[in-house]
Amino acid sequence: MLTAFADKTAARIVGICTVVLVVLTASAGIAWAAYTDNMYPTQYANGGCISEEPNARQATCRTDNATLTYYMDSGGDFELETPDKDDVRATMSNDYNPTDLSVSYDSTPSFSGSAETDIIYQEGSADIPSSVDGMTWCNNASNLDECDQQFVRIRGAGYYSRGLACHETGHAVGLVHGSVSSPIKSNTDSRLGCMVTPVGTNTSLGDNNIENINNTY
Ligand SMILES: [Zn+2]
DSSP states (O other): OOOOOOOHHHHHHHHHHHHHTTTOOTTTTOOSOOSSBOBSSOSSOOSOOOOOOGGGOOOOOEESSSEEEEEEOOSGGGOOOHHHHHHHHHHIIIIITTSSSEEEEOSSOOOSSSSOOSEEEEEOOTTOOTTOSEEEEEEEEOSSSEEEEEEEEEOSSSOOOHHHHHHHHHHHTTBOOGGGSBSOOOTTOGGGGGGSSSOOTTOOOOHHHHHHHHHHO
16 A cells, blocks of 8 residues: 655654754765765754654664664564564565665564664554654664664554565664755655655665665664
8 A cells, every 4th residue: 555654753853953953964974975865864864862752753863783683563552463574574684684784583572771672563553643654763762873772663454565664664774764865855756765755565775775774884
């Protein structure tokens, strides 16, 4: 299903970053030839990583190192059904594992300490704004840029797809929308791969995102 993915967080980030832009420009001028720098922090997305509740996402973060562990809820209120899990596995095997990230499934997830499981996938609509299909938030910020554990929550009843899982996972590893990339691109620019919004059901990571990931991790 193609959906009206209107990520309100982008608008918030733009507003926040307009204010802090003058103070934080250290990320500008990274010397590589990517189509655009859409890896947090960018010139336009640099508000600082903070620990948040699911309904309050104001910040963008990136995962804390190249070892990317993930878990998919297998019970409780946010359980993923088999097709949803297949979509997450599809983006991990086709999109993220071929990058410089080292991706592995953590069947015994850790929710405390200094090395928590990096991404927890959930299915559900609790605390998701009505115009949003999925969201990613940091539960435990490590520092100004990095997060030890992030949650991805995507609505049930057919909203999970490889493309949307790729998009939300992208946020977890630090990728941002075109509107806060440097240089700024349209949110629908196809060269943003699965970071376009709205995103197609089978959209892949794409060269620009891969280049930004591999230059970061
Ligand atoms: Zn998004």
